[in-house]
Structure formats: structure tokens, C-alpha cells
Amino acid sequence: MARHIRKGDVVQVIAGNDKGKVGEVMSVDYEKQAVLVQGVNRVYRHLRPSRQHPQGGRIQKEMPVDISNVLPVDPKTNQPTRVGFRTAKGGSKERYAKRSGEPLGTIKKAK
Secondary structure (H helix, E strand, O other), X not given: OOOOOOOOOEEEEOOOOXXXXXXXXXXXXXXXXXXXXXXXXXXXEEEOXXXXXXXXXEEEEXXXXXXXXXXXXXXXXXXXXXXXEEEOOOOOEEEEEOOOOOEEEEEOOOO
């Protein structure tokens, strides 16, 4: 099944505490319907002193965001857009921005 959001896409958060932030998708978990976006939904992880972290302390890391709360950014207008699918010349399937019609990336045809 084709997916609207893939790793490497630039997306904008449309709901939640980080609404309006833009970042690149680092990973996608399709089973949990969640995406990990760079710089979005950052939390503190408290660490005890260990060999890897002799001082202990707090580190910041990103946590997953629900996939329904992000939209890809249109490459032409730099605004969030919905995604459509169409067949390109040569028979491959491609994602495109509904707002401007610009392609977002092709999907390799399964044999």
C-alpha cells in the first residue's frame, strides 16, 4: 500500500504542542502510525551515571508524533499540502502535492 509520508520528507506539524514546526522525517513506524521528526516533540531523558555517560544528567531526544498530525511541505510553495498519487510516464507511481501538482517522489513498481 502506498504511503503519504516517507523517510526523508520535509513535513510540518499541524496539531499539538509543536504546531507549525517544520522538520525532516527521520523514521516512520507504519504499524503504530507514527513518525519521528527532527526537532519536534523533544523530551528529556534522565540518565544515571554509567560508563557511557559518566556524569549522568539529562539528554534531549525526539519522540514519535502521530502520522495524522503532520503534512508534507509543498516544494513549490513551502506550505503544507495533501498528497495525491498518479501514474507517471513509464508506468511508475508517483506522489504529488495537491496544492501545486509538483511531484514529491516516485514509488518503485513492485514486480
